[in-house]
Amino acid sequence: YKPVARKVRTVPEPISEEFHITRRLPDNPLEGLLELPIHPPDFIPGIRFTQERADTLDLDPANWLWPEELKLLRWIVLVHEVAFVWDASERGRFKEEYFPPIRIATVPHTPWVQRNIPIPP
Numbered sequence: 001y002k003p004v005a006r007k008v009r010t011v012p013e014p015i016s017e018e019f020h021i022t023r024r025l026p027d028n029p030l031e032g033l034l035e036l037p038i039h040p041p042d043f044i045p046g047i048r049f050t051q052e053r054a055d056t057l058d059l060d061p062a063n064w065l066w067p068e069e070l071k072l073l074r075w076i077v078l079v080h081e082v083a084f085v086w087d088a089s090e091r092g093r094f095k096e097e098y099f100p101p102i103r104i105a106t107v108p109h110t111p112w113v114q115r116n117i118p119i120p121p
Contacts, residue, residue: 011107019105024098040068040075048090049081 045051059065059073077084085091 013105013107015105019103021102022100024100026098034079036072037075040072042071043074043078046078046081048084048086049078053086 043051043054045054054074054077057077059077060070065073082092
């Protein structure tokens with residue numbers, strides 16, 4: 001809940017070039033990806049994707065994947081394990097080459113305070 005006094009109202013104003021959001025896409029986003037194995041290897045715990053995390057991560061809740069498909073899915077998660085976060089200590093940032101930092105424009109203003117209506121005791 002936010003009181004009315006803290007309501008934020010947008011101001012129609014032209015935005016300068018430094019506040020524009022630019023999209024940077026790579027030439028070929030699939031360039032550095034590994035080729036999927038035809039016969040994926042058995043699960044080997046990684047640095048972040050450990051055996052206990054693999055057990056708690058329910059990759060086949062409906063139980064409709066073949067065993068080889070489940071091994072392939074675990075291999076994909078293991079190869080890209082740094083992209084997943086299991087606790088707050090593993091958080092990171094997006095690459096700035098894809099997602100540059102966003103600057104939010106603000107308008108300088110003079111705050112004002114209106115006296116409260118006196119209420120008799």
